[in-house]
Amino acid sequence: MQFLSPATWAEALAVKADLPDATPIAGGTDVMVELNFRRHRPPALLDLTRVPGLASWSLEGGRIRVGAGLPYSRIMDELGGRLPGLAMASRTVGSPQIRNRGTLGGNLGSASPAGDGHPPLLAGGAEVELASVRGVRTVPVAEFFTGPKRSVMAVDELIAAVLVAPAEGPEQFAKVGTRNAMVIAVGSFALALHPSRQAVGTGVGSAGPTPLRAPEAEEFAAAHLPWESRAALDPETARRFGELVSAAASPIDDVRGSAAYRRHALAVLARRTLTWAWSELCG
């Protein structure tokens, strides 16, 4: 197996164009599991860790550009104020070692329906920046995933960054698993309140072939939250919101949980996170 370690982004894109079967590797926390269990034997590994700037973030045109190589530990330390939902989700990923190595770009690259980075990106209306020698394109994260572990990324493309507006209201993330730490989500949910446009963003994980939004729940909450009065949240509104989030999911029975449990858990997570976020906004 070849190990290719480009020193520039242009070089990385040129390698991917020449060798589309080369597997990019960032933190390696998914790639190395695949290799160790002999599930995947690529002809070449394309190491992205030497590419300058990939593990950084910046403010660009009012949005935050999170480089694909930024690890969870730095998202937590450096972006907790601007992207609280993503930082909350990052805190739940694996162990400190995994959070130091694992990256947001790697989470998107794996495109697992259970990836914890995905729900907050959906709730925040993020876009994924994809690059190749042919050019750069941005794809709304809601259109990025096409199936379990599949995405719109072409064979010659690499993920450069994620573009997302800084939170302008409270954000939440919650996940259930078989234990508190080192767990793949049985179900997860992210919520973002956008008070200036009286809108609500959602992201659901581990409850369908891809991470997904719950548009009917978003519309319901936007229409029923007392934005002007900032009155306390009606428990019935929270309950109905949970029900609509649960209805948006299409979970399966698997070793981690049944479809029925996932639907129930999602309704509870959605109800709770809406309650927490609304009290933060009005408190």
Ligand SMILES: Cc1cc2nc3c(=O)[nH]c(=O)nc-3n(C[C@H](O)[C@H](O)[C@H](O)COP(=O)(O)OP(=O)(O)OC[C@H]3O[C@@H](n4cnc5c(N)ncnc54)[C@H](O)[C@@H]3O)c2cc1C
């Ligand atoms: C013990 C353990 C616990 C874990 N716990 C969690 C958890 O709680 N939640 C969770 O979501 N995940 C978890 N994971 C999975 C993993 O840590 C995450 O998916 C992480 O984000 C992967 O990032 P990485 O940089 O290590 O990716 P890598 O393993 O380097 O790559 C992952 C995939 O993305 C591709 N890729 C990487 N960078 C790019 C790029 N720039 N452009 C295009 N493709 C790219 C790779 O080719 C590969 O297909 C866990 C893994 C382990 C081993």
